[in-house]
Amino acid sequence: MSEPIDWLPDGTPYSARFGDRYHSENGGLDQARRVFLHGCGLPAAWAGQPQWRILETGFGFGLNFLVTWAAWRADPEQPTLLHFVSTEAWPVSAADLLRATTAHADLAPLAAELHRQWWGLLPGVHRLRFDEGRVLLTLYVGDTQTMLRQQSLTVDAIYLDGFSPQRNPGIWDLHTLKAVARCARRGTRLATWTFARSVRDALAQCGFDVTRAPGVPPKRDNLHAVYNPRWEPRTTRQPQAPLALPPGECLVIGGGIAGAATAASLARRGWQVRVLDQSTQPAAGASGLPAGVFAPHVSPDDSVLSRLSRSGVRTTLQQAAWVLKDGVDWSACGVLEHRTDGTPGLAADWMDGPGADWSQPAPPDRLAEARLPAATAACWHPQAGWVRPARLASALLTQPGIQWQGDCRVAQLRRIEQPLAMADGNAPRSWWQALDAQGNLIAEAPVVVIAAGAGSLELLEQRWPLQPVRGQVSWGIHTGAAAEPLPPFPTNGNGNLVPAFALDDDPTGRQAWVMGSTFERDIDALPPSAADVQAAHSANWAKLQTLLPQVAGHFAPAFAALEGAEKVPNGSNEPQTAPALQSWAAVRCTAPDRLPIVGPVDAAQLPGLWVCTAMGARGLTLSLLCGELLAARLQGEPLPLDAKLAKALDTDRM
Numbered sequence: 001m002s003e004p005i006d007w008l009p010d011g012t013p014y015s016a017r018f019g020d021r022y023h024s025e026n027g028g029l030d031q032a033r034r035v036f037l038h039g040c041g042l043p044a045a046w047a048g049q050p051q052w053r054i055l056e057t058g059f060g061f062g063l064n065f066l067v068t069w070a071a072w073r074a075d076p077e078q079p080t081l082l083h084f085v086s087t088e089a090w091p092v093s094a095a096d097l098l099r100a101t102t103a104h105a106d107l108a109p110l111a112a113e114l115h116r117q118w119w120g121l122l123p124g125v126h127r128l129r130f131d132e133g134r135v136l137l138t139l140y141v142g143d144t145q146t147m148l149r150q151q152s153l154t155v156d157a158i159y160l161d162g163f164s165p166q167r168n169p170g171i172w173d174l175h176t177l178k179a180v181a182r183c184a185r186r187g188t189r190l191a192t193w194t195f196a197r198s199v200r201d202a203l204a205q206c207g208f209d210v211t212r213a214p215g216v217p218p219k220r221d222n223l224h225a226v227y228n229p230r231w232e233p234r235t236t237r238q239p240q241a242p243l244a245l246p247p248g249e250c251l252v253i254g255g256g257i258a259g260a261a262t263a264a265s266l267a268r269r270g271w272q273v274r275v276l277d278q279s280t281q282p283a284a285g286a287s288g289l290p291a292g293v294f295a296p297h298v299s300p301d302d303s304v305l306s307r308l309s310r311s312g313v314r315t316t317l318q319q320a321a322w323v324l325k326d327g328v329d330w331s332a333c334g335v336l337e338h339r340t341d342g343t344p345g346l347a348a349d350w351m352d353g354p355g356a357d358w359s360q361p362a363p364p365d366r367l368a369e370a371r372l373p374a375a376t377a378a379c380w381h382p383q384a385g386w387v388r389p390a391r392l393a394s395a396l397l398t399q400p401g402i403q404w405q406g407d408c409r410v411a412q413l414r415r416i417e418q419p420l421a422m423a424d425g426n427a428p429r430s431w432w433q434a435l436d437a438q439g440n441l442i443a444e445a446p447v448v449v450i451a452a453g454a455g456s457l458e459l460l461e462q463r464w465p466l467q468p469v470r471g472q473v474s475w476g477i478h479t480g481a482a483a484e485p486l487p488p489f490p491t492n493g494n495g496n497l498v499p500a501f502a503l504d505d506d507p508t509g510r511q512a513w514v515m516g517s518t519f520e521r522d523i524d525a526l527p528p529s530a531a532d533v534q535a536a537h538s539a540n541w542a543k544l545q546t547l548l549p550q551v552a553g554h555f556a557p558a559f560a561a562l563e564g565a566e567k568v569p570n571g572s573n574e575p576q577t578a579p580a581l582q583s584w585a586a587v588r589c590t591a592p593d594r595l596p597i598v599g600p601v602d603a604a605q606l607p608g609l610w611v612c613t614a615m616g617a618r619g620l621t622l623s624l625l626c627g628e629l630l631a632a633r634l635q636g637e638p639l640p641l642d643a644k645l646a647k648a649l650d651t652d653r654m
Helices: 029-040 063-074 094-101 105-116 144-150 174-181 197-205 257-268 304-323 364-369 389-396 453-459 530-547 552-560 616-635 643-649
Strands: 013-015 051-057 081-088 124-130 135-141 155-160 184-192 208-214 221-227 249-253 272-276 292-294 335-338 378-381 385-387 402-405 412-417 430-435 441-445 447-450 467-477 496-502 511-516 582-590 597-600 609-613
Touching (some): 013 094, 029 063, 029 155, 029 221, 051 174, 063 105, 081 144, 094 105, 105 124, 124 304, 184 208, 249 441, 257 389, 257 609, 272 441, 292 496, 292 616, 304 616, 364 378, 385 389, 389 616, 430 447, 453 582, 467 530, 530 552, 530 582, 597 616, 616 643
Parallel strands (some): 051 081, 051 155, 081 135, 155 184, 249 272, 249 447, 447 609
Antiparallel strands (some): 124 135, 208 221, 412 430, 430 441, 467 582, 496 511
């Protein structure tokens, strides 16, 4: 449940839990600007930097974040990327957040943007993205000390905030401040509004040089500090390459969703990225699906995949909204999950908290739209939908800083190392060359990311036991109105059906449908034989009849003509117009634990070689998140998801 807020007659929010106001008497803006922003030397300190990372203890209503974001927007020397990480044990409701922040007219537009993403804040890590991914708010929902000890984080500035030490001593005690100090680098600046002796002493014990600063009324004194311990701090950073890299040149091998997502994430950070692919156009492989579904995974124990999928869905929603046309390229219309095994999927107490924003027992009206009985075991995922993957990949690859190089098959990677110091005095360096089958050079760069799906096996020289999995879908074009309306949303559970999506650029024009997919392990033959296509159509038809028994009848005439069905040529990015029942096939790639693989291939022996692959059947849900994770690890940024989840995707597990 959201933190209950009382509103005082003067409009100030008041916490009954801590018996204190959220803001000082001046409304909090002066405090946000003068105590925290200016107290950490901003905006001057971040001028011209590729990124700037801020940690705040106690998000509250987000005034410190909004003021910092506004300063970043107004600064002509703004860093390329602004990271703002904040802890919050008791998130306020979206309505209270909007009421508190829109009272400040100059911040109202930013507050409205924050409000739109303020949902589903379960305990854990949530990444909210603004200004097309250049301002990143990472919320650690939970106890400050616990969350900071669980995550891996290095920051450039610290806003030490929260209710007063008398009201909320836990956030100011020595153990919490040690957890805060663990996130600092030598030179990290800290600012806070209190000058309490206990806080000064604890910060000094943690390695900060503490000084007094003029206070913001009604406070006489504020506190400034710089992390400068007399000892060498123990390194507890996230797993990554030995040295976080500044933006430079990078090759991405693979032009599907995983490669496009990685390229876009790096380009937003200032990298110059060249994407290499054996096909002439993006998304010619497994990402060429006519349309697909992205949705959360649910489990009673809220498994790793369930938590990972929510982070992935949030990322997909955010980035698709930046680059795609709603109703044509994608739709966040929600997804119905028919639990065909009869299990509820969700924990008994799931609806008691913000998890209901993500998934809930399917309401009667949704079941009725799918023509399923009222007693059907099903979940409704309001934050989910369908997308045309090829259009998403193409849109991501049009971002500034990305160069497409198609029609080139990378057969081998070769590492080149310059052993001696360069003439200009710089340290020795190494780089990677991408070669074709004849050993000819295609391209070279210091960093290479393998994101080639099933093609990753060859480039990784069979390093890991990755499994190819062929998938086939059945699809067609609607030729007339249905006798009864089709569900206005996809349904998944036993396969998935996207009942209608725009085939062209007009949402009112031709409509198509797609049903699938098969999951043919250890089969990589393309194109499938005629017998394989027939078998796939039969399997998809059987799944559809189980998934939506009453809706399946609308598609029966198409499946009735199985003997005459023909296959769309493999590699086609756009659905064809005939015949009525069509097929599409591609080969996916999975790891033994069915989770993606994201990270350096071997940081010690193969520096600069990274991988983002094995998306399996959940590429639309996870690829964009994995691209962000790889970019964050490469640059030493705050991670976009819980550190334990990141570790579950790391190459070390292989």
